[in-house]
Each structure stands twice: as C-alpha cells, then as structure tokens.
Amino acid sequence: MSDADFQRQRTIQEEIEQLWKEEELYWKQRSRVNWLQAGDSNSRFFHLTTIQHRQKNRVLKLKNDRGVWIYGEKNLRMEFEKFFNNLFHTSGPRNWEGIIYCIPAIVSEEMNRDLLAPFNEEEIQKAAM
The missing domain is CATH 4.10.270 (Myosin, subunit A)
Known part of the structure; x- marks a missing residue:
C-alpha cells in the first residue's frame, strides 16, 4: 500500500x-x-x-430437537436444563494412555509406596505440632 x-x-x-x-x-x-x-x-x-x-x-414456547413445541414455564425450564446438561456433558471415557506415556515420571516407586502407606498416630502428632 x-x-x-x-x-x-x-x-x-x-x-x-x-x-x-x-x-x-x-x-x-x-x-x-x-x-x-x-x-x-x-x-x-x-x-x-x-x-x-x-x-x-x-420465552413462551420452544421447539425441541425432536421438532415438538414445548409450552409452560415448568416444561420450558426442564427443556433448558436438559439441553445445557447435554451440551456440557462428556461424550464418554477418554483414552489417556498415549498422553500419560509422554509425561516424565517424577515420583519414584519408592516415593509412591511411602505416599500410599498408612499413617500412624506419631506422624499425626508430629504434623500437628
């Protein structure tokens, strides 16, 4: 230009x-x-x-996804709730294995064993002080 x-x-x-x-x-x-x-x-x-x-x-009436007209405050409210629940709902389980293998392990097996071990009363008292 x-x-x-x-x-x-x-x-x-x-x-x-x-x-x-x-x-x-x-x-x-x-x-x-x-x-x-x-x-x-x-x-x-x-x-x-x-x-x-x-x-x-x-909004006095609403045509739903099946082509049926919905009337009445209660029915309209239920239709809105159903629509938005479906809109923000997941479509099923995700396959995370391909992604998880790309993440480097920071917690070792020994650290994980210690984290999963049951705690005792002495540890509680020590943490509370």
Whole structure:
C-alpha cells in the first residue's frame, strides 16, 4: 500500500470514529428528550417500557430437537436444563494412555509406596505440632 493510500485509509478511519461519536451523542441527547418529556424513573413511561421489554424477551414456547413445541414455564425450564446438561456433558471415557506415556515420571516407586502407606498416630502428632 502506498503512503497516499495509507493516509487515505487513516483519514477514513478518523471520519468513521467521528461519525460514531456523533451518533452516540445523538442517541444520548434523544434519551434526554424522552426523559424530559416522560418524567423521572418512577414515571408511568418507564414502567411501561420495562414491562414491554420483559414481554418481548419472554420465552413462551420452544421447539425441541425432536421438532415438538414445548409450552409452560415448568416444561420450558426442564427443556433448558436438559439441553445445557447435554451440551456440557462428556461424550464418554477418554483414552489417556498415549498422553500419560509422554509425561516424565517424577515420583519414584519408592516415593509412591511411602505416599500410599498408612499413617500412624506419631506422624499425626508430629504434623500437628
């Protein structure tokens, strides 16, 4: 890319950033107009807006993976739980042998025997002091 092209690209990026700032300012000012027209946060306008958002975002029915429509809060909850349980469930045992053989052994057989040996009361008292 030539210097002129690079400079033109930079100029366009700066113009885009300026337009984004202007758009953000526009929406900020527009929200202020709504605020001034409708009143404070305890007004009927904001309560109705919140209720409208809740109704819009509410899931009333859902088609499951078998193509069956699910209705009702309890049934929907169970379907969501089943979906995410299946999503985050392992698909079976893993074969780790190929990977384990690549890891160098740090604990010797003797160390492992000592670690697996039953402990006695004297060792407990010594550790507790």
